[in-house]
Amino acid sequence: MQCTIRKMQKQDYDKVCDMMHALLRLHAVKSKYISKKYLEKFDAHREIKGRNKEILVALVDGDVAGYAYLSIEKSEVFFKFKKYLYLIDIYVDEKYQGGGVGRKLMKEAKKMAKRKGLHMFTRIFPFSKQMLGLTSKEDGELLHSTFIFPK
Numbered sequence: 015m016q017c018t019i020r021k022m023q024k025q026d027y028d029k030v031c032d033m034m035h036a037l038l039r040l041h042a043v044k045s046k047y048i049s050k051k052y053l054e055k056f057d058a059h060r061e062i063k064g065r066n067k068e069i070l071v072a073l074v075d076g077d078v079a080g081y082a083y084l085s086i087e088k089s090e091v092f093f094k095f096k097k098y099l100y101l102i103d104i105y106v107d108e109k110y111q112g113g114g115v116g117r118k119l120m121k122e123a124k125k126m127a128k129r130k131g132l133h134m135f136t137r138i139f140p141f142s143k144q145m146l147g148l149t150s151k152e153d154g155e156l157l158h159s160t161f162i163f164p165k
Contacts, residue, residue, distance in 0.1 A: 080106035
């Protein structure tokens with residue numbers, strides 16, 4: 015399986031939007047804290063047009079196999095750095111999971127942060143075992159937060 019990573023292009027747009035909706039539906043099923051009303055109103059096309067947003071796509075044999083959705087954000091005042099690269103989501107289509115696609119997206123996102131002179135930050139939901147695996151396998155320090163929900 016040949017996997018390449020590049021910035022999203024026009025021809026990837028609809029596929030990435032479909033994947034964003036699939037990820038949101040997955041989150042809504044796995045977590046009782048995701049608003050069903052938000053899910054109904056979510057517009058991926060509008061979401062990814064925001065300023066300071068970057069999307070990397072993973073291509074396997076020419077097919078969009080996944081994406082990494084990133085944004086440059088202002089840091090909280092207690093950090094020594096002013097901005098950081100926020101890894102909003104990584105999504106890999108089910109048929110490509112387990113083939114290293116997510117790892118390649120994470121690696122490229124970290125390279126992007128390094129090129130821009132930024133730290134990288136992400137959030138990890140308790141049900142997202144794949145993301146926990148990705149962040150624990152990578153070299154270097156990845157700033158991340160874990161959501162803890164009361165039972």
